[in-house]
Amino acid sequence: xxxxxxxxxxxxxxxxxxxxxxxxxxxxxxxxxxxxxxxxxxxxxxxxxxxxxxxxxxxxxxxxxxxxxxxxxxxxxxxxxxxxxxxxxxxxxxxxxxxxxxxxxxxxxxxxxxxxxxxxxxxxxxxxxxxxxxxxxxxxxxxxxxxxxxxxxxxxxxxxxxxxxxxxxxxxxxxxxxxxxxxxxxxxxxxxxxxxxxxxxxxxxxxxxxxxxxxxxxxxxxxxxxxxxxxxxxxxxxxxxxxxxxxxxxxxxxxxxxxxxxxxxxxxxxxxxxxxxx
Numbered sequence: 001x002x003x004x005x006x007x008x009x010x011x012x013x014x015x016x017x018x019x020x021x022x023x024x025x026x027x028x029x030x031x032x033x034x035x036x037x038x039x040x041x042x043x044x045x046x047x048x049x050x051x052x053x054x055x056x057x058x059x060x061x062x063x064x065x066x067x068x069x070x071x072x073x074x075x076x077x078x079x080x081x082x083x084x085x086x087x088x089x090x091x092x093x094x095x096x097x098x099x100x101x102x103x104x105x106x107x108x109x110x111x112x113x114x115x116x117x118x119x120x121x122x123x124x125x126x127x128x129x130x131x132x133x134x135x136x137x138x139x140x141x142x143x144x145x146x147x148x149x150x151x152x153x154x155x156x157x158x159x160x161x162x163x164x165x166x167x168x169x170x171x172x173x174x175x176x177x178x179x180x181x182x183x184x185x186x187x188x189x190x191x192x193x194x195x196x197x198x199x200x201x202x203x204x205x206x207x208x209x210x211x212x213x214x215x216x217x218x219x220x221x222x223x224x225x226x227x228x229x230x231x232x233x234x235x236x237x238x239x240x241x242x243x244x245x246x247x248x249x250x251x252x253x254x255x256x257x258x259x260x261x262x263x264x265x266x267x268x269x270x271x272x273x274x275x276x277x278x
Contacts, residue, residue: 176202
């Protein structure tokens, strides 16, 4: 790792998603202030939170007040600059009609600028046929020497996406979701450990009966997790605590995948090539 900073505090929200965009925007800014007061440098929100998530809060995009979405996003950006905090905010992103919106995560810097936007690449059957247009690119950005990647919900079922982010050198993957089963949590913990990076999960309070928002370490164990309800959970991404994972496990696994350490030990032995022998 080449990062100079050793620790970074992030905040992960668990909030009740609604179809009321103004209410959602007010909640975002209230929790941004809470996060800033706790010295967090970044706060993450669930999938589709600002606009409402299709199939749940939204049944028809024609019902969405898109000017309100834009206005709330602009207010959020202004406050991010005032507080000096990064924001990763889930929302639908409208395209030019008749194209369907993207299911997105806006990346807002501590200068109040939308510096990037992650558009969900792998959508469910219902999403891709009725609600969303897919994205195609990974998003990686840096805060104080820590590299972050973005993913959304059902993408947890595509391991290549998570390994791609490892290859891009992320320290922490921001996974915003609206999960539908308990096994989602097991998959997130496995991806964290296999790829040796932190995974931060921002989930709506509607799914707290399945699991809660939290931050998983590169060892697959929770650093911090909410205990139901609504609120914000904080975690310090402390690199020395996981020195073995970042400095030894990840480089060794990358070397193992390349394969030369095994090819160099290959033997020329008939008892090896004959797989039917006893």
